[in-house]
Amino acid sequence: MAAADDKAGDVVALPLLTHRGVRSTRAQEIVHAVDGSPLASLSLSPDLLTSQSILAQKDAAPLPAHERAKCLAEAAQRFLDDVIGGLSFKEHCAYVNRVSGHNVPVTEQLSRAVAAGIAEAPDRADRARPNGSLRSWREAVEGPGSGVWTRRGETLAAVLSGNAPTIQNGWLQALALGYRVAVRPSRREPFTAYRVIAALRAAGFRDTDAVYLPTTHAGVPALLGRADLALVYGGDDVKSRYGSSPTVKVGGPGRTKTLVGSGYSGASSLGGIAESVSALSGAACVNTTAVLVEGDHARFAADLAGVLRERAGERQTTAQHLGPRVTEQAAEALIGHLRRSASRAHAVIPLDEVAVPHPDGGVVLGPAVFTVDDPHDGLLATELPFPCVWVAPWTKADGVAPLRNSLVVNAMTDDADLIDALLHEPSITNVHVDAPTVHSDGNLPHEGYLGDFLMRNKAVVGSRTGAPSH
Amino acid sequence: MVRSLLDLENAATIDPEEYLQAALRWHFSEETGSRLWLDLAGQLGFDPLTDIRSFADLGKFPDIAGHLRDRPVADLIPKGLAHEPAPSVFETGGTTGSPKRLVYTDRWVQRALAWKTAELKEAGFPAGEPWLVAMPAGPHAFGNTTRLQAKALGSVLHTVDLDPRWVKKLIASGESPGTYVAHLVDQLGHIIRTQNIAALTTTPPILSELLLHEGLTEPLRRNLKYLALAGAHLDDDTCELIADALPGTVIQNIYGSTMVLTTAKLRTPTAPPLSAVYEGYSPFVVFTVLDPETGEPVAYGERGQVRMTHVSSGMFIPNNLERDSAIRVPAAEGSVGDALQSPEPLAAFDGEPVIQGVY
Known part of the structure; x- marks a missing residue:
């Protein structure tokens, strides 16, 4: 990263990318690295401009589908190859690394995954299209009539969080489907969204197709009020505020769990479970935060802690640190929260070892492993943004109840009835069968396919269809 | 003596x-x-x-x-x-x-009216032409004093009433003021489309909403000579956008408080709001x-x-x-006290969160 470090000290400007070009505002917010140093000056969009942008987007027709696909492919390349806003891809990754907390290789891996998300957005989106639905009414009128996959609205607001650069992948599918998108980036990590939208524009998308409008929290209602649909990412607070709206899809908390059936607690299973806990810096919603063990959960927790400790090893003070690097204040708040809330749990790794000051500033968090004795203990729902896992005993008699309210459950079991039950449990979003919870790709549904939310099916029947049906 | x-x-x-x-x-x-x-x-x-x-x-x-x-x-x-x-x-x-x-008191009302009328003239207020005021009347002073000013300036006054307390209640209870604002814009739209409104006084959020309707922006752009914004904080970026949308209109950002029974005096009535000094x-x-x-x-x-x-x-x-x-x-x-620049709301005051609404 030597070349990248040359620029990583400069404060870069991140202006708005509006429906009418680039605009810097008087309202600016400084984006700080986890070590406290200023990295970017972020323009903030006033409500009037946010509204003007989205109304202009509503009035603009989308590019034709094939052009969108072509421009997305080019934008993906430009995202990787171009100097954008003065930054090469490598320099861009250095900035993201310094705010996001992901280590250097994870930052690059996730940033490359964004490029894939841009290029593959049309195909990923199309996976949600039902068998009975065509992409275009023109096809439908040629035949006996068909469902046609149709946008539910024209404009989408994307209110992003900063956990991972790949948070862009959702709204990119909307863009691929012809939505005009207003992106409100995370103010903690506003770099990736900027680079994506600038690359889209360089590749041929018009200013009205995707706009970049950072705002404070106070600016969110204007975005949600003007756009037809919205994707909003956040925790329980966001879920409770917007979860009931049919026009808002909330990317909510994960509470992802792994169930270790008897016979799966051996050394060969531990690697995948450790991976589920600690991949992606342990900050993603697909990271396992609770493990339910059929058998000796305390011994299993000790073994898992051993593997995680070994993986963290000497890395924690290098650029390869396992957990995320966060600000000192964030570390203090999280560890303080653990100390208070986890007093009835047993800390398999002493809390003092969970926070390690990093030589470049900030604190590296995790791994943390706790045990509780009751599979219904509320602590199992604790989801913190670093490798932190709660281990409890489980028996067949406990059933699916302790596994409820999970984005992903990895069932390491041969019990087909249990897998059936997990699949049919409404509060479980995704089921893995002996595959790490972090294993997924953009082709799989995450909280359903995005197309389920963005699209609807309309019957289109042409004159060639023939006689009326009755 | x-x-x-x-x-x-x-x-x-x-x-x-x-x-x-x-x-x-x-x-x-x-x-x-x-x-x-x-x-x-x-x-x-x-x-x-x-x-x-x-x-x-x-x-x-x-x-x-x-x-x-x-x-x-x-x-x-x-x-x-x-x-x-x-x-x-x-x-x-x-x-x-x-x-x-x-x-x-009548003594005060007459004194303040003389000040304000003179200042409006100095600012280029189109005396004698139609004036639209969408500010709180009822229990509030603003809508009542502008009626006296319109008479003194020879302008026909058109009004739409605002209920700031209702808006604040809506916002405090977590609801959107959207329907209320739409109701105001309906009423304002009727006046703007049928009258040659040359002067307009309202709040920044309501004006912003008007500017999102092309059918209203166009007559305002054509007829408006004087715009006063009051009652809610006007940030610099929004002010710039408004000035962009209404070129050639004198724009004043009014700052005042019912607690002193009047609004501040603008040191230079025609100065753009970003550099305004309030006396x-x-x-x-x-x-x-x-x-x-x-x-x-x-x-x-x-x-x-x-x-x-x-x-x-x-x-x-x-x-x-x-x-x-x-x-x-x-x-x-020769004046006691201070003049002010760039007034803006404190985050919270006296324990109660300050709710900015459309007023």
Whole structure:
């Protein structure tokens, strides 16, 4: 990263990318690295401009589908190859690394995954299209009539969080489907969204197709009020505020769990479970935060802690640190929260070892492993943004109840009835069968396919269809 | 000879300190003072007639906001004016708790009307042409005083009423003010489409909403010569966007407080809002910019909390801390207190979160 470090000290400007070009505002917010140093000056969009942008987007027709696909492919390349806003891809990754907390290789891996998300957005989106639905009414009128996959609205607001650069992948599918998108980036990590939208524009998308409008929290209602649909990412607070709206899809908390059936607690299973806990810096919603063990959960927790400790090893003070690097204040708040809330749990790794000051500033968090004795203990729902896992005993008699309210459950079991039950449990979003919870790709549904939310099916029947049906 | 407050109020030139002493004698004399101040006089811990030597000393007085909320209005009226026509009573918006009542005597209303009419003319107000005001009337002063101004300026007044308290309730309960704003825009739209509105006074959020309707922006762009924005904070970026949308229109950002019974005077009425300097009406209405921790004035060019005082025969509001901060600027020659630049809301005041709405 030597070349990248040359620029990583400069404060870069991140202006708005509006429906009418680039605009810097008087309202600016400084984006700080986890070590406290200023990295970017972020323009903030006033409500009037946010509204003007989205109304202009509503009035603009989308590019034709094939052009969108072509421009997305080019934008993906430009995202990787171009100097954008003065930054090469490598320099861009250095900035993201310094705010996001992901280590250097994870930052690059996730940033490359964004490029894939841009290029593959049309195909990923199309996976949600039902068998009975065509992409275009023109096809439908040629035949006996068909469902046609149709946008539910024209404009989408994307209110992003900063956990991972790949948070862009959702709204990119909307863009691929012809939505005009207003992106409100995370103010903690506003770099990736900027680079994506600038690359889209360089590749041929018009200013009205995707706009970049950072705002404070106070600016969110204007975005949600003007756009037809919205994707909003956040925790329980966001879920409770917007979860009931049919026009808002909330990317909510994960509470992802792994169930270790008897016979799966051996050394060969531990690697995948450790991976589920600690991949992606342990900050993603697909990271396992609770493990339910059929058998000796305390011994299993000790073994898992051993593997995680070994993986963290000497890395924690290098650029390869396992957990995320966060600000000192964030570390203090999280560890303080653990100390208070986890007093009835047993800390398999002493809390003092969970926070390690990093030589470049900030604190590296995790791994943390706790045990509780009751599979219904509320602590199992604790989801913190670093490798932190709660281990409890489980028996067949406990059933699916302790596994409820999970984005992903990895069932390491041969019990087909249990897998059936997990699949049919409404509060479980995704089921893995002996595959790490972090294993997924953009082709799989995450909280359903995005197309389920963005699209609807309309019957289109042409004159060639023939006689009326009755 | 010692001149009375009523004489001094109408004098061509007024010495501020002489005026202050006359006002203290007026408000703290059994014959002329209000029940409220006569009651409070014994609890002050100082003698207002001997211990208040200058405007800087007014900070010794307590904030009387609580009394303005709860006392009968009769207690607020100075006995010295008992024989005069009954005053108008207007209320604050109730942004920081229940509303406060202020007494607007005819003497004050006429004085403020003369100031404002002259200033509007100086700013290029299109006197004689239709004026649309969408500001709170009812219990609030703004909508009522603009009616008098329109008469004085010879302009036909069109109005749409705002209920700021309802909007604040909506927002506080987590609801969107969207339907209410749409209701206002419907009413405004009817007027803008059918009348050649040359002057418009409203709040920044409502104007922003109007500008999102091409059918309304177009007639405004064609006819509007004067735009006053008041009642909610106008940020610099929004102000720029508005100026972009309405080229050639004089835009004023009005700053004031019901607590001092008027709005501030713009040092240069035609200056763009971003550089506006706001003056009081010394010695009637005086601003000070304070460090909220120490209560002492901040240095010129620094931001502090705004204190406003109102001293007239009708009311004595010696120490009213506003829910705003501003940059302290030297007051005009011969004036007491400070002038203000870039006023904006404090994040929270007195424990109650400050809710900005459409007003």
